[in-house]
Amino acid sequence: MRHSNKFNLKHIMMLLFLVSATAIFESCKKAAEKTTEKMIEKSIGDKAKVDIDNEKVTIETEEGTFTTDATVHSWPDEAPEEVPEFAEGKVMSVSTQEMDDTKNWVVIFEEVPQTALQNYKKELEAKGFKINYTTVAGTGGHLAAEKGKLNVMVMVGDGNATVTIGSQP
Incomplete structure (x- = not known):
């Protein structure tokens, strides 16, 4: 015992x-x-409010709010429906920025195939986006597209991609 x-x-x-x-x-x-x-x-500046919670950072200023979250590994739900989901690769982080009436999203991917840029260009065109320019060089490239008050910019290279979506009032 x-x-x-x-x-x-x-x-x-x-x-x-x-x-x-x-x-x-x-x-x-x-x-x-x-x-x-x-x-x-x-x-x-002293008027900024910063909140860090593990892998999420939120910065609020008089001009707007910026949030980046490395724990989010999916396409943002609040992204405009008109913008097709970039479904090639693995989401690494999502950032959002709100200033005045504009909102921007930046989605960072890894494990992206070389064909992703051309595939996404076709998806954007099918949704009615006008492709302003496309540049392809070596294993990467980028494009810019617009539809009404939406702008989409995509950069792809070396197995990574960044998709930026801008929404204006």
């Missing part, structure tokens, strides 16, 4: 140690996030 109590006491002590270590780690992490937030706020 006595041996059993020591065994339980060891487990309890180990559990308390792990809980304490986790609490200290989280406390240090939050302190680092707050320090970084203050540094960004000072560099932008």
Whole structure:
């Protein structure tokens, strides 16, 4: 019986140690996030509000809001329906920017095939977008397209892609 109590006491002590270590780690992490937030706020201006939560950063200023989230790994739900989803590759992060009445999305991809740019160009044209220009060089290229108050810019190269969507009032 006595041996059993020591065994339980060891487990309890180990559990308390792990809980304490986790609490200290989280406390240090939050302190680092707050320090970084203050540094960004000072560099932008004291009227900026910065919120860092793990891999999500939100910056609010008088001009608008910028959010980037590396935990989002899918096409943004709030992107305009007229813009076809870029479905080739794996989403790495999504950023949004709201200023006045304009809204922009930047979606970053990896594992993108070389055919992605030409495939997406066809999808944009099928949705009624006017292709303003397309440049293809080596393993990459970029294009710009517009439809009404929507602008889409795509850059593809070396297995990566960035899709930028702009929506004006």
